[in-house]
Amino acid sequence: MTQRTERAGIAPARSRWPGLASIGLFLLPALVLYGVFVLIPIVQAAQFSLYKWNGLTPLTDFIGLANYQRALADPVFVKAVTHNALIIVLSLTTQIPFSLGIALLLNRRFPGRAIFRLLFFAPYVIAEVIAGVVWRLILQPGGLAEGGLNVVGLDSLYQPWLADPDTVLWALFVIISWKYFGFHMIILLAGLQGIPRELEEAAAIDGASRRQAIRYVTLPLLGPTIRVSVFLSIIGALQLFDLVWVTTGGGPADASNTMASYLVDRGFERFQLGYGSAISVILFVIALFVALAYQHFVMRRDLDGALTGAG
Amino acid sequence: MATETKALVSERAVSQRVAATGGWILRWIVLIVLAGLIVIPVAYAALGGFKNNFQLSLNPIALPDPWITSNYTDVLASESFWQQLRNSVLIATVTAVTVVAFAALAAFVFARRSFPGREVVFTLFTLGFLFPSAVAILPLFVLVRTLGLLDHPLGIALPQAAFALPLTIIILRPFFRSIPVELEDAAAIDGCGAFGFFWRILLPLARPALATVAVLAVVTSWNAFLLPLVILSDQANWTLPLGLTNFSTQYSSDTARILAYTTLSLIPALVFYLLAERQLVSGLTGGSVKG
Numbered sequence: 001m002t003q004r005t006e007r008a009g010i011a012p013a014r015s016r017w018p019g020l021a022s023i024g025l026f027l028l029p030a031l032v033l034y035g036v037f038v039l040i041p042i043v044q045a046a047q048f049s050l051y052k053w054n055g056l057t058p059l060t061d062f063i064g065l066a067n068y069q070r071a072l073a074d075p076v077f078v079k080a081v082t083h084n085a086l087i088i089v090l091s092l093t094t095q096i097p098f099s100l101g102i103a104l105l106l107n108r109r110f111p112g113r114a115i116f117r118l119l120f121f122a123p124y125v126i127a128e129v130i131a132g133v134v135w136r137l138i139l140q141p142g143g144l145a146e147g148g149l150n151v152v153g154l155d156s157l158y159q160p161w162l163a164d165p166d167t168v169l170w171a172l173f174v175i176i177s178w179k180y181f182g183f184h185m186i187i188l189l190a191g192l193q194g195i196p197r198e199l200e201e202a203a204a205i206d207g208a209s210r211r212q213a214i215r216y217v218t219l220p221l222l223g224p225t226i227r228v229s230v231f232l233s234i235i236g237a238l239q240l241f242d243l244v245w246v247t248t249g250g251g252p253a254d255a256s257n258t259m260a261s262y263l264v265d266r267g268f269e270r271f272q273l274g275y276g277s278a279i280s281v282i283l284f285v286i287a288l289f290v291a292l293a294y295q296h297f298v299m300r301r302d303l304d305g306a307l308t309g310a311g
Numbered sequence: 312m313a314t315e316t317k318a319l320v321s322e323r324a325v326s327q328r329v330a331a332t333g334g335w336i337l338r339w340i341v342l343i344v345l346a347g348l349i350v351i352p353v354a355y356a357a358l359g360g361f362k363n364n365f366q367l368s369l370n371p372i373a374l375p376d377p378w379i380t381s382n383y384t385d386v387l388a389s390e391s392f393w394q395q396l397r398n399s400v401l402i403a404t405v406t407a408v409t410v411v412a413f414a415a416l417a418a419f420v421f422a423r424r425s426f427p428g429r430e431v432v433f434t435l436f437t438l439g440f441l442f443p444s445a446v447a448i449l450p451l452f453v454l455v456r457t458l459g460l461l462d463h464p465l466g467i468a469l470p471q472a473a474f475a476l477p478l479t480i481i482i483l484r485p486f487f488r489s490i491p492v493e494l495e496d497a498a499a500i501d502g503c504g505a506f507g508f509f510w511r512i513l514l515p516l517a518r519p520a521l522a523t524v525a526v527l528a529v530v531t532s533w534n535a536f537l538l539p540l541v542i543l544s545d546q547a548n549w550t551l552p553l554g555l556t557n558f559s560t561q562y563s564s565d566t567a568r569i570l571a572y573t574t575l576s577l578i579p580a581l582v583f584y585l586l587a588e589r590q591l592v593s594g595l596t597g598g599s600v601k602g
Contacts, residue, residue: 022505023420027432030417030476033409037451037473038439044450055453102345105338116342118588119349125584125591126353126577127534129552133559133573134356137566144355147371178349183595190596239443242536246556260445260537267449268541276449284446291441 042284048277055273067278077279080250080257086169087176087237087258095177096229099184100222104214106185107192117189120182128179132246135175136162162248165255172256175243180236184229191225192218231294238287259283353577360571367566382571392575394547395554398464399579402539402550403532405468406475407525413472414479415521419509421480422487423495433480440477445537452541466542467550471532479524482594486520487513523594526587533580551576 049068052061071077102120106113123131138144139162146158161171195218203213219226241260244250250257250265257265259279267276359367360382361375386392420426421433451470460466490513498508514521536552543549549557555576559569584591 020426023424023426026416026420026505026509030413030436030480031432033413033469033473034436034439034476037454037470038447038476039435041447041450041454042442044453045447048450048453055449102342105342110335110338112339112342116346119346121588121592122581122584123349125530125534125580127536127552127580129534129536129556130573130577130580131352133555133569134352136559137359137569138352138355142368142371143566144351144371151372178352182349186592187596190592235441235443239445241445242534242552245536245540246559260443263445264448264537264541268452273449273453280446280449283443287442287446291438294441 045277045280045284048274049281051274053274054271056271061274063274067275068282070275071278071282076254076257077259077262079254080259080262083169083256084238084240084258087173087240088234090173091176091233091237092230094173095181096184096226096233098177099181099229100188100226102181103185103188103192104218106189117186121186122182123179124183124186126179128242129246131175131179132243135178136247139171163252165253168248168252168256172243172247175247176237176240179243180233184233187229187232188222188225191222194225195221227294231290234290235287238283238290259286353574356570356577357574359567360574362567364565364567379567382568383575385568386572386575391546391549391554392572395549395551395576396579398548399533399550399552402464402467402471403529405464406471406532407528409468409472410475410479410528411521411525414476414483414524415514415517416509417476418480418483418487419513422484423492433484436477436480438477439474440481444474448537448541451538455542460542462543462545462548464548467535467539468532470538471535472528475528475531478527482524482527483517483520486517490516519590519593522587523590526590527594529583529587530580530591533583551579 048059050062050064051059052063052067053059106117139160141160146155149155149158159167161167199217199221200213203217204210208216239260240258241264244256244258244261245264248256250261260283263276263279263283266272266279355371358375359371361378361380363379363382366373366375366379417436421429455461455466455470458466460469494512495508498512503511534552535550536556539550539553543553546557555572558572562568
């Protein structure tokens, strides 16, 4: 009773705290930083994309949508888009199921579990640049891959995968999986640990095998976490750059270009900032499409849940 | 009847235990093979740094014989490596401090104040999380150039902090919201203003969450490549990833030396990982952020 009176007494005091002005002050630093370095550049990319511009002269040579026409007509760019798409497909069909399998293995208490978890997640903190340099040296002729195959008498299997247009994307995908499967495993493991053990036990009592319990109880409940993993994987694959730049530079013969590496090559290496901006707008539109589809099919609370634990 | 059931049950228990042991061994085999695949590239780099190129080409999988330390000592004696390390530390620190400070202020009002348009502004921030940062890289370069921040640590740290805002705010908001309103009331009675409450009560209570977002920001900044590649041209300002890529092209035939350089630039990240793994995991999954 006393408490209630006290709280009622505070209400006016709280509203006396400077209202909107103080809210504005709290928001201002973040809004300015975000506006200047995120929002404005994205809008500017749209503006630059309508010009032919080398980044140095004044922005005067307006050419409408010609940059977009050029991009869509450039087989190198179209190929780069399909490379991103291939990485996405491979990630969703191979990497995430694999991560899920390992997460299921690690979801039980057993000796050594913590160490495996620590190990598998570790490559996530290794820079793509570092992973790229090491793997390039491993896969190059005379590197660890060839030497290792030699020792077991399988040297005929070796080829310089990163130097062959037919295999380079697959080799990159192996490196990507090496670096990121632990990240997905950690996310999925957290999701698994949010599922009450009782549910699987109940299924077992009802006569379900372990496999059936996973298929009909665990996986459906894990749905939101899996979708977050899928989404993060797609966004990651869309902006794949560091690894490509360091290992292959987009080659050989543009066979491993991604949208981002194409963008940087044209924009910075060849000083075509207008054209590069058109590429980034296309990348933006694709990401927007993915995000909207995600919102539509998956709802935002999934993302909130996995990233904040609120769900 | 009763004994029969009992026998049946115990038989089942035994067979389950056998199956469980079998599964346990199988699980261990799979996990150990996988652990090997994770460790081998790192071990190859670390051991390769102790070889010379002749040893490396002769047998890439053997242990060094003899162990050669000159690759490591050469790198450690080079001023450029330490310079890059300092640059990386400086940029990661400024990025993390900026993003945590700015995001905490914003997350506070998103979590604990209602005002018109709050959800719209919040959504505007979260949208940034959904877009590849490469989208903005060309205009960002032009902007940083206009601001005169090319080849300046702030030219990297400020854009990085800006791009880290969405995730940081998304993580901090529910945490700030979970702190009981009674605390704020009590603070108000004691004459604590909005900022006083934020500074003296909310932030100390939110320390685990702040540590989590700071760790995420540090790791992202430490590994960043595209932005430094575009903004930093003077060698004296390079970060470790830039230095490493350049080193690996400059000495492209000296594999052993590149491996030593790679290993040394990997060590800070791995040490940091061992110290902050918990924060990193909870930041990405929500574990301890929950409170």
